[in-house]
Amino acid sequence: MKKVLLSAYACLPNHGSEEGTGWTYATTLSMNDLEVHCLTKKDGQVAIDQILGNGFFPNLIVHYVMLPDWVDKFCNFNIIGMYFHYLYWQWSAMKLARQLDQAHHFDLVHHVTYGSIQLGSFMYKLRKPFIFGPVGGGQRAPKNLKRYFGQYWSREWLRDVVSLILQYVNPGFYKSVATADRLVVTNLDTYELAKKLRPNLAIDRIWDAGLSRAFLPVHPTEHYPDTTLKLLWTGRLLPRKALELTIQALGKVDPSISIMLTIVGGKGEMAEQVPQYIEHYGVQNRVNWVGHVSYQAVKKFYEQSDVFFFTSLRDSCPHQLLEAMAYSLPVVTLNLHGQAELVDETRGLRVQVVDEAQVVSDLARAIEWMYAHPTERMAMGQAGYEFAQTQVWETKIRTFIDEIYPAVLSKTETYSISSQTRVKHNN
Structure with missing residues (x-):
């Protein structure tokens, strides 16, 4: 049985977004004749250990990367x-990975979360067959729509600046790529x-x-x-999600x-602004704000709606679009980033993004x-x-199990045989 070391900073059962992605990769890989060793944060230890302790996923071993308390305090401080x-976690995870490799001799290493190309991964340092991704991070919010971020545009701007700097100073980025x-x-x-970085x-x-x-x-x-x-909008009320644009x-x-x-x-920095949006644009009789509901409960709203609306100004590859399409909902969205790829004309x-007046008008015409x-x-x-x-x-x-993993391992085995042959000839 092949042994895979999975780097999944975000990994939590019964969650969406990056946390759910990490957990899905870890569990699914382990159910396909692979011994999976997953490196992750300590946040999900109670929930994960309970699941593994009940005998689920016997081929999955989770290793929690422990950080000093003073480092953990930085996590939610700012971007x-x-x-x-x-990055501190990545460095610590790499050191733990080296220790684990001495005991388990991993066949390959796969980084899955965070899925950010600029933040990168230090797993390349193990000098094992290394798969990096899927990763996003190349997308930028359009500056001509920055007013929808309100007071948080400076944070979005800072994100772009830091991401650009990381491309030059973070070896986890350029070395991984x-x-x-x-x-x-x-x-x-x-x-x-x-x-x-990889033109050829x-x-x-x-x-x-x-x-x-x-x-x-x-x-x-x-x-x-x-x-x-009946239109439907779902998601966290974050600045980049631009709910105001929809309203x-x-x-x-x-x-x-x-x-x-x-x-x-109902959760997010812009939640307190929603009533103001509704009143300002005079749509009190056209909006039903139900607030936060469980992941399972949202299905009811997909079933009862006619069209899904998605106006995020920066998104890698939105899960909500697939969920809406799973419930046979057509989508109205912006011609930006991941949503432009998931939603075609069929x-x-x-809606093209040129300027605010044009975007608002075109979205309204799309509804009509x-x-x-x-x-x-x-x-x-x-x-x-x-x-x-x-x-x-x-x-x-x-796709990873049947195509990418075998191709990487085959390449490594071929290189190893070639190297051994050269040594014999030299001798």
């Missing part, structure tokens, strides 16, 4: 503190960034969003036309059209189009459902 915490046996990126923005080498592209089979409906969801068009566009929709926007989400409408074309929007929902079937986590991870 620089978070980056410092991550330059030396990885397989570099896997998740969107075109990151591909272009990686290509600057192949770079794999695999979207880092996926669905569990348990979440995916067995049959397409029927969304029968009604007199009211602003709603205010520009023809008043004669019966429409209702449901907002699912699955929804993408969805209202006036029920047959076409249901066809888009069907196409989305069929696409979602191809984006199941097990299928994505099998």
Whole structure:
């Protein structure tokens, strides 16, 4: 049985986003004739140990990278503190990985979270067959829409500046990109960034969003036309998610059209601003803000809606889009970053980003189009459902198991045999 060392800073069961991604990779790989040793933060130790202690995932061994208390205090301080915490963790994880390798002799090393190309990974230092990704990070929020960040634009600007600096001073970035046996990126923005360092080498592209089979409906969801068009927006109320842009566009929709926007989400820096948005744009009778709901409860809202709305200004590869398409919802979104790749013309409408007035107007016209074309929007929902079937986590991870891992190991074994042969001839 091959032994894989998995670097997953973020790894928590029953979570979404990066935490869920790390856990999904660790568990799925371990169920496919691989002995997986996962390096992660100590945050999820109680939940993970309980699951492993109950006998689940016998081929998964989790190693918690412990950091000094003073380092942990930096984690939620600000974006620089978070980056410092991550890089310190990476360095500590690398030292622990060297100790573990002496005992277990890993066949390959795979970095999965954080999925940031600039933050990189120090796992290249093990000098083992190394897979880096999928990673994103090449995307930037459009400056001409910076007002939607409010007071947090300075933080977004700082993120971009620090990310640029890290490309030059963080060896975890340029060494991982330059030396990885397989570099896997998740969107075109990151591909272009990686290509600057690896202009002559192949770079794999695999979207880092996926669905569990348990979440995916067995049959397409029927969304029968009604007199009211039901829009859905879900997510954390973060500045970059630009909920205000959605509400602003709603205010520009023809008043004669019966429409209702449901907002699912109650956590995030912009939560206290939501009532002000609703009042300012005069859409009190067109918005239903339900607040935070559980991951399972959100399914009900997918089932009861007609169109999914997504106006994030910076996203690597949004999970919500796949979830919406799994429930046969057409999507209205911006022609930016990962959403521009997941949503094509058969699955929804993408609005170009030129300036604020144009974006708001085009989003409003997209809503009106969805209202006036029920047959076409249901066809888009069907196409989305069929696409979602191809984006199941097990299928994505099998690409690593069946294609990428064997190719990397075969390359290493060939090199090893060649080296031994040269030594014999020299002797």
